[in-house]
Amino acid sequence: MALDTSNNSQLVRTNLWSNEIKDVLQEELQLDKHVRWVTDFPDGDTLNIPTLSEMTVRNYSEGAQITLDDPTTGNFTLTIDKYYQSGFKIPEKFRHDAFYVSQAESNFVSKLTRALMEQKESDIANLQASQTASNANTINGVNHRYVATGTSNAITLADLQKAKLAFDKAKVMSGNRRGYFDPTVTYQLQQISNVIQQDVYGANQHIANGMSGTTRVGRFAGIEMYESLFLDNALAESITATAPTSGALTSVSAYANMICGEEAFIGAMRAMPDMKSWYDNNTRSDVYHVTTRYGIKLYRPESLVVILSD
16 A cells, blocks of 8 residues: 555645744834933923023223123923833733744733834934924024925935035034935935945945945935934925925925934933733733833924935
8 A cells, every 4th residue: 555645645734833933124223322311300200401592792892881681591391291001911821722922922022112112213203393394494594494306305415415504504513413314315315326436535335235234324414324214204395495495395205304413302211111020810811011201302403404305
């Protein structure tokens, strides 16, 4: 008698399950690095920071009555207004029956904190909304919010150079200027031949070769450029701006690319992600739960430039 699959199919496993579990790919989190997190905030939910004005210089003649100006002061407030949670449970029956329960449990536990970190990254990116929408947000005569000037609102080198001008006019320190751009911007820059083949600075192999697994795009006009997948998108604005001209977006799917200077954002962490786990007798489940509290805000409007690109 021959053993063949047609007569002995019950001896053949038609479906095999691997010990390996496929996980999702995760992007790099980096916007947090550009927030100045204050530490002298031991209690309460609102931090007050006094702001001071500059002094006025006047002409003076010998023997004339002196003029004394009254310095002005203001108040910057930062509020702990973000309170998030993330959690899951594993029912007792599922633990009994599931082959992959141990692997899934450890994986999901680590993702609880990761989910809150991604939420914080998104909240920081949303600080672009601190500017007035559909407005040039002009400071010292230069726009700090404008539409990319390339074809179909693509980023151009002139747009980056204008951001440098905006920072220079606003006296923003040049040592820590970083831009966060959607990957479409990198794609657009790779279409510009003089970005790849620079006669003066040499070939930019970093961007030409696809950045070799890093989010750093390059350095242009004194701005360190990085890719981010957390930027606000689906924006539709019409901005009247000074040269270079910047008009309406040609679509309603624009990205709010952010360029940040010194002390652009400030934040306070009231409670770091705090993991709690317990057995819930009411549902006969193992419960894992994480909470976090913090506040973030635009600290120096002059240190933020937003370029809307499609």
